Amino acid sequence: AQTVTQSQPEMSVQEAETVTLSCTYDTSESDYYLFWYKQPPSRQMILVIRQEAYKQQNATENRFSVNFQKAAKSFSLKISDSQLGDAAMYFCAYEDGYGNKLVFGAGTILRVKS
């Protein structure tokens, strides 16, 4: 079974600084997708960024970028120029190539200090 591990329960970053959230996963599949979701106190789960396993190039979305290391099964999220609105719970998630269930990590609480 696939598993997703987030080893940082909580992280803090100063406004305008850069922070990296870590994620590792385990799978025997070759075709899969990885995601970072943001869940603010409002509870709405919001997709931050997506990475297809077959793509070697790391995904980027404005201030958000990932470091995808397929051999190491590592998928970290870098947030640049952190803003107060980035404060939330961040979840790393895995989906196999057949459109099945999302498997989530335990989450990392990100606090942004002004």
Added chain:
Amino acid sequence: DAGVTQSPTHLIKTRGQHVTLRCSPISGHKSVSWYQQVLGQGPQFIFQYYEKEERGRGNFPDRFSARQFPNYSSELNVNALLLGDSALYLCASSLLAGQGHYEQYFGPGTRLTVT
């Protein structure tokens, strides 16, 4: 366009009771998935429905059941509620399922408290 909607927003039930949670997918979406998120943890997959058929089931007891209607809305039913069923229940919809990746869009969730 309206996003995924869920009702009710909050719900308080007593142990042993039954509960029904409802989800309306984004217009045109044919797949609905349900997740349980216990406080402080990541969401856990419960069910996926596609074209009114159950396509996947997570590791949950038979007290949990679901169905999808012809208009693609869905209900999650939980019987004989336990204190451990207290959680945020999330619904996600996607355009299709089982043919590669289709983005899942989440609703705001239903907060269930069992006393």
